[in-house]
Amino acid sequence: MSTDYPLLAGRYAEVAPGVKLHYRACGPQDGRLLIFLHGFPEAGFIWEPHLQAMAGEWLAVAPDLRGYNLSSKPAEVAAYRPDALVGDLIGLIRHFGRERATIVAHDWGGALAWNLAILHPGYVERLVIVNSPHPVLFARALASDPAQQAASAYMNWLRQPGSEEALVADDFRRLDGMLAGHGQNGAWYTEAERARYHAMWSVPGEGGSHAMTGAVNYYRASPLRPPSANDPAPPPQLDPTRWRTGVPVRVIWATDDLALPASLADGLPEVCADLRVWRIADAGHWVVHERPDAFQGLLKAALQDMG
Numbered sequence: 510m511s512t513d514y515p516l517l518a519g520r521y522a523e524v525a526p527g528v529k530l531h532y533r534a535c536g537p538q539d540g541r542l543l544i545f546l547h548g549f550p551e552a553g554f555i556w557e558p559h560l561q562a563m564a565g566e567w568l569a570v571a572p573d574l575r576g577y578n579l580s581s582k583p584a585e586v587a588a589y590r591p592d593a594l595v596g597d598l599i600g601l602i603r604h605f606g607r608e609r610a611t612i613v614a615h616d617w618g619g620a621l622a623w624n625l626a627i628l629h630p631g632y633v634e635r636l637v638i639v640n641s642p643h644p645v646l647f648a649r650a651l652a653s654d655p656a657q658q659a660a661s662a663y664m665n666w667l668r669q670p671g672s673e674e675a676l677v678a679d680d681f682r683r684l685d686g687m688l689a690g691h692g693q694n695g696a697w698y699t700e701a702e703r704a705r706y707h708a709m710w711s712v713p714g715e716g717g718s719h720a721m722t723g724a725v726n727y728y729r730a731s732p733l734r735p736p737s738a739n740d741p742a743p744p745p746q747l748d749p750t751r752w753r754t755g756v757p758v759r760v761i762w763a764t765d766d767l768a769l770p771a772s773l774a775d776g777l778p779e780v781c782a783d784l785r786v787w788r789i790a791d792a793g794h795w796v797v798h799e800r801p802d803a804f805q806g807l808l809k810a811a812l813q814d815m816g
Contacts (some may be wrong), residue, residue, distance in 0.1 A: 524600025531579035532572040536564035543567040548616020552578040576723020584718035589730040615639040642773040652743040658735040673721035697798040757783040759811035763796035
C-alpha cells in the first residue's frame with residue numbers, strides 16, 4: 510500500500526448542469542487516471558483500501574454515483590436514464606482535465622462502464638469489470654434463461670412504488686440482509702461497516718425525496734428487467750455487432766454470486782475484442798469486501814496485463 514499520498518474525501522466534481530458527484534481520491538495529480546465505480550446499494554467508500562494501494566502510479570478516484578450518498582440525488586426517474594449516467598462519467602473524466610481513464614467497475618457501476626466503453630470508447634483506456642454483465646448477454650439471459658429470470662426477480666420488486674421505504678424499514682433490515690447474507694461470507698459486514706452504510710442510506714434526496722429513491726431509480730429507468738406477470742414483455746434484445754467493444758477488457762468474476770452467476774461471463778468473447786477473464790472461487794457478489802486481497806491482486810494483474 511502506498512503511504513505517500515493521503516486519502517482525500519469531501520471533493521466534488523460538477524459533471525452536468527446542476528449535478529455534482531462527491532468523490533474520494535488518492536495519488537499524484539499528474540498520475541494516470543483510475544476511476545472506481547460502485548454498485549447498488551453501496552457508495553464510493555467501498556474502494557478506499559484499493560485507492561490507497563494503487564496511488565503510487567495512479568490518481569485513483571472513487572465517486573459516489575448519482576443518487577447515492579453525498580452526490581446529487583434528483584428525484585425524477587428520467588434523471589437516471591443510461592445516457593445521463595454515462596454523461597456523468599464523461600463529465601468526471603473531463604473534471605480532471607483528462608481525455609481518457611482506466612475504469613474499474615462493479616455491479617451497476619459496471620453497467621455504466623460497459624455503456625461508456627461501447628458507446629464512447631474514446632474516453633476509456635482500459636476496463637476492469639467485477640461481477641457485472643455485458644448488456645447484450647444480460648438482456649439475452651433475462652429474456653430466455655429461467656434461472657436468471659428467477660435470480661433477477663428482485664429487479665421488478667425494486668421498480669415498484671414504495672420499494673425505497675420498504676428497503677429502509679425496521680432499521681434497514683432488508684438492506685442489512687442483502688449485504689450480510691447475499692454473498693458467500695457476510696463476516697465482512699462488521700458493526701463499523703454497518704454504521705457506515707446506515708449513515709449513507711440515511712442521506713436525504715433532493716426536493717424532500719426519499720434517501721433511497723435515487724438508488725432504486727436506476728432499476729426504474731433501465732430497459733433491462735426480467736418479464737413479470739404485470740409486464741410479460743421480454744427486455745429489448747441488443748445487436749451484438751453494435752454492442753461490441755474494442756477497448757481492452759479484463760473481468761474478475763466471483764463464482765458464488767447468487768444474482769449474477771458466473772455463466773454470464775461465458776459469452777464475453779462474442780462482444781469483446783481484447784478480453785481475459787479471472788474467476789474467484791468461494792466468494793459472492795460482494796467480492797471486493799469478502800476477498801479484498803484476492804481482488805486487489807487480480808486488479809493489479811489485470812492492469813499490468815493491459816499495459
